[in-house]
Amino acid sequence: xxxxxxxxxxxxxxxxxxxxxxxxxxxxxxxxxxxxxxxxxxxxxxxxxxxxxxxxxxxxxxxxxxxxxxxxxxxxxxxxxxxxxxxxxxxxxxxxxxxxxxxxxxxxxxxxxxxxxxxxxxxxxxxxxxxxxxxxxxxxxxxxxxxxxxxxxxxxxxxxxxxxxxxxxxxxxxxxxxxxxxxxxxxxxxxxxxxxxxxxxxxxxxxxxxxxxxxxxxxxxxxxxxxxxxxxxxxxxxxxxxxxxxxxxxxxxxxxxxx
Amino acid sequence: xxxxxxxxxxxxxxxxxxxxxxxxxxxxxxxxxxxxxxxxxxxxxxxxxxxxxxxxxxxxxxxxxxxxxxxxxxxxxxxxxxxxxxxxxxxxxxxxxxxxxxxxxxxxxxxxxxxxxxxxxxxxxxxxxxxxxxxxxxxxxxxxxxxxxxxxxxxxxxxxxxxxxxxxxxxxxxxxxxxxxxxxxxxxxxxxxxxxxxxxxxxxxxxxxxxxxxxxxxxxxxxxxxxxxxxxxxxxxxxxxxxxxxxxxxxxxxxxxxxxxxxxxxxxxxxxxxxxxxxxxxxxxxxxxxxxxxxxxxxxxxxxxxxxxxxxxxxxxxxxxxxxxxxxxxxxxxxxxxxxxxxxxxxxxxxxxxxxxxxxxxxxxxxxxxxxxxxxxxxxxxxxxxxxxxxxxxxxxxxxxxxxxxxxxxxxxxxxxxxxxxxxxxxxxxxxxxxxxxxxxxxxxxxxxxxxxxxxxxxxxxxxxxxxxxxxxxxxxxxxxxxxxxxxxxxxxxxxxxxxxxxxxxxxxxxxxxxxxxxxxxxx
Numbered sequence: 001x002x003x004x005x006x007x008x009x010x011x012x013x014x015x016x017x018x019x020x021x022x023x024x025x026x027x028x029x030x031x032x033x034x035x036x037x038x039x040x041x042x043x044x045x046x047x048x049x050x051x052x053x054x055x056x057x058x059x060x061x062x063x064x065x066x067x068x069x070x071x072x073x074x075x076x077x078x079x080x081x082x083x084x085x086x087x088x089x090x091x092x093x094x095x096x097x098x099x100x101x102x103x104x105x106x107x108x109x110x111x112x113x114x115x116x117x118x119x120x121x122x123x124x125x126x127x128x129x130x131x132x133x134x135x136x137x138x139x140x141x142x143x144x145x146x147x148x149x150x151x152x153x154x155x156x157x158x159x160x161x162x163x164x165x166x167x168x169x170x171x172x173x174x175x176x177x178x179x180x181x182x183x184x185x186x187x188x189x190x191x192x193x194x195x196x197x198x199x200x201x202x203x204x205x206x207x208x209x210x211x212x213x214x215x216x217x218x219x220x221x222x223x224x225x226x227x228x229x230x231x232x233x234x235x236x237x238x239x240x241x242x243x244x245x246x247x248x249x250x251x252x253x254x255x256x257x258x259x
Numbered sequence: 260x261x262x263x264x265x266x267x268x269x270x271x272x273x274x275x276x277x278x279x280x281x282x283x284x285x286x287x288x289x290x291x292x293x294x295x296x297x298x299x300x301x302x303x304x305x306x307x308x309x310x311x312x313x314x315x316x317x318x319x320x321x322x323x324x325x326x327x328x329x330x331x332x333x334x335x336x337x338x339x340x341x342x343x344x345x346x347x348x349x350x351x352x353x354x355x356x357x358x359x360x361x362x363x364x365x366x367x368x369x370x371x372x373x374x375x376x377x378x379x380x381x382x383x384x385x386x387x388x389x390x391x392x393x394x395x396x397x398x399x400x401x402x403x404x405x406x407x408x409x410x411x412x413x414x415x416x417x418x419x420x421x422x423x424x425x426x427x428x429x430x431x432x433x434x435x436x437x438x439x440x441x442x443x444x445x446x447x448x449x450x451x452x453x454x455x456x457x458x459x460x461x462x463x464x465x466x467x468x469x470x471x472x473x474x475x476x477x478x479x480x481x482x483x484x485x486x487x488x489x490x491x492x493x494x495x496x497x498x499x500x501x502x503x504x505x506x507x508x509x510x511x512x513x514x515x516x517x518x519x520x521x522x523x524x525x526x527x528x529x530x531x532x533x534x535x536x537x538x539x540x541x542x543x544x545x546x547x548x549x550x551x552x553x554x555x556x557x558x559x560x561x562x563x564x565x566x567x568x569x570x571x572x573x574x575x576x577x578x579x580x581x582x583x584x585x586x587x588x589x590x591x592x593x594x595x596x597x598x599x600x601x602x603x604x605x606x607x608x609x610x611x612x613x614x615x616x617x618x619x620x621x622x623x624x625x626x627x628x629x630x631x632x633x634x635x636x637x638x639x640x641x642x643x644x645x646x647x648x649x650x651x652x653x654x655x656x657x658x659x660x661x662x663x664x665x666x667x668x669x670x671x672x673x674x675x676x677x678x679x680x681x682x683x684x685x686x687x688x689x690x691x692x693x694x695x696x697x698x699x700x701x702x703x704x705x706x707x708x709x710x711x712x713x714x715x716x717x718x719x720x721x722x723x724x725x726x727x728x729x730x731x732x733x734x735x736x737x738x739x740x741x742x743x744x745x746x747x748x749x750x751x752x753x754x755x756x757x758x759x760x761x762x763x764x765x766x767x768x769x770x771x772x773x774x775x776x777x778x779x780x781x782x783x
Binding site (some may be wrong): 093126141156158163165167170173175176187206208213 | 318321322323349351352356358359360361364365367368370371372373374376377378379380381385388396401406420421424542567575581606607608610611615616618620622623624625628636637640641670684685688703729761772782
């Protein structure tokens with residue numbers, strides 16, 4: 001069981017992950033600044049077109065992106081029900097005030113969640129954790145100890161998923177499997193933590209025995225490239241952000257969140 | 260750290276002078292008063308009773324014991340005349356657990372990891388990675404996923420990772436204890452070839468002497484009370500010190516520690532019958548199909564077969580913990596004792612007195628902070644009266660020599676003690692059937708004998724025992740029947756399974772060599 005599955009078949013898989021993360025930043029900033037439907041809708045349209053051109057068409061509508069399509073409307077709905085009331089009241093029930101204003105905010109929120117989460121999810125499916133670690137350490141010059149430690153920990157998540165299953169079976173075998181979900185879950189979570197620490201310390205010994213943390217400059221077997229393709233990816237991200245901001249300002253719906 | 264010259268390998272030496280180590284929080288030292296010299300290029304098998312400090316010494320030589328906050332060191336432990344803790348890169352360590360020492364997600368990256376840490380230039384890294392993989396005969400693409408490797412392959416990968424660093428000394432801490440017989444041979448042969456070609460000093464810890472005898476030229480035995488018990492050429496040490504070695508739990512070559520007496524002839528009514536059983540960890544994707552098996556009261560059934568064939572999954576299914584993916588699993592009236600349906604439908608508490616399970620890794624089944632509380636879990640769930648509970652627990656503590664440890668935390672016990680405790684927790688509820696997953700895995704001869712006696716004692720009380728194992732001496736000396744999982748022989752008239760699963764699916768059961776006259780079950 002591994003969550004660190006390599007997907008070399010996907011488009012953009014060979015682009016430095018740092019560039020892919022960086023490309024999503026400008027749009028996120030724009031969409032956090034303004035609360036309107038136009039900017040987010042333009043962004044979604046750009047994303048769908050771009051991802052389809054690059055070759056993510058099938059991925060966009062696969063179960064991998066399903067959480068985005070489910071979570072976004074739910075977030076919107078809470079804003080519709082509980083958002084600051086303004087304009088005509090459409091429906092009222094207890095503390096719930098559905099007004100024209102809150103419906104608008106709800107739609108805008110839904111669109112913004114999709115616009116920010118969709119590229120994050122799609123691009124992250126193309127990121128191999130090892131490449132990300134290489135990018136963080138070599139391109140961004142983050143400390144190697146920290147980055148490689150995190151990478152190794154990520155590999156242990158798969159082992160922890162197997163541990164969790166075995167722990168459930170073991171509890172049933174020990175005669176305590178009939179307890180309530182909460183009581184069982186808490187005890188099991190603690191046991192999982194103990195196992196994870198033990199596994200982690202063995203791995204740390206194995207890493208130390210292979211010179212991890214030794215004094216002196218560390219070299220890198222793989223090069224994290226950062227060239228023309230990376231800059232293009234970032235530029236495209238900036239363009240999408242600029243397009244959505246421009247559209248919002250031109251239509252007059254630009255609405256800075258604290259204004 | 261400077262990159263060492265690529266062309267020559269200089270074997271390392273070890274010198275210990277009055278060396279000792281006490282782990283932080285322990286009262287007694289793990290090793291004390293050790294004087295030892297290992298010359299460059301020697302191949303040493305390090306033996307000793309469990310708790311004699313073999314692993315501590317090996318970790319000490321590897322320089323991974325940690326600093327003052329992790330323990331207290333006395334005397335000197337030198338590698339090539341320098342303190343071992345300051346000689347990173349002079350020695351390479353391979354640990355027992357194949358799963359816990361893979362660092363990277365891809366084979367090539369994992370071997371390169373140590374070289375990167377040593378600061379080797381990139382253009383030199385990849386040739387060295389390829390050469391190390393070739394040396395351990397791991398013929399895989401560099402981007403092969405490490406998660407997809409078998410246990411034996413993982414250990415060879417760990418060895419390659421060490422080799423690529425060109426250490427003057429290779430340290431192996433029970434490298435084959437967790438492997439099936441094929442994996443054991445793979446790793447042993449790789450180490451032998453490497454030792455021959457590279458000439459590095461070699462120090463190996465392993466209970467089973469026969470595996471490593473062809474490779475080593477010196478045996479060192481650590482005494483339980485500190486210092487050395489024996490030291491010399493393998494033939495001399497094994498010949499002159501056999502009695503002490505046996506007492507220290509060492510497996511002498513071609514010796515089985517204990518043989519079980521045959522079971523009583525008249526017992527043996529069926530408890531559980533599996534017909535065309537498909538088993539799966541995740542419903543819908545069976546790992547093993549069409550198993551026919553029967554568990555009898557008062558008999559021990561050994562389930563054998565190569566790694567990955569689905570032995571553990573079958574055991575958990577027979578134990579009523581996993582739902583069968585197909586076929587039937589029928590408990591007899593003697594086992595069900597009034598309950599209806601297949602065992603996986605029974606409540607957890609009802610399972611306790613019917614089928615007990617001992618997991619492969621004892622840590623998975625520990626629930627409490629003390630040995631006594633651990634043993635009380637089952638009796639408490641059964642709502643036994645306190646006197647009855649106490650009586651059962653005390654009896655088990657004495658019988659399994661855990662009475663001195665009643666208040667100890669189960670996680671702090673030694674490997675053999677953990678194994679005994681995990682068996683004890685299952686039998687505290689007096690189940691009619693007991694399922695054990697690798698009960699004798701990686702145990703020294705003393706624990707092996709104790710476990711054998713314990714299991715046979717249960718058998719003679721009428722308990723039906725299923726033991727998943729790849730321990731041949733256990734099958735030979737303790738089990739009554741064998742169910743061998745593996746490739747189905749192409750018997751005429753036998754329907755072929757579908758091609759996709761043919762290699763692992765077929766099941767045949769054959770009587771053990773000294774089968775005691777009980778019905779044999781042929782291929783389906």
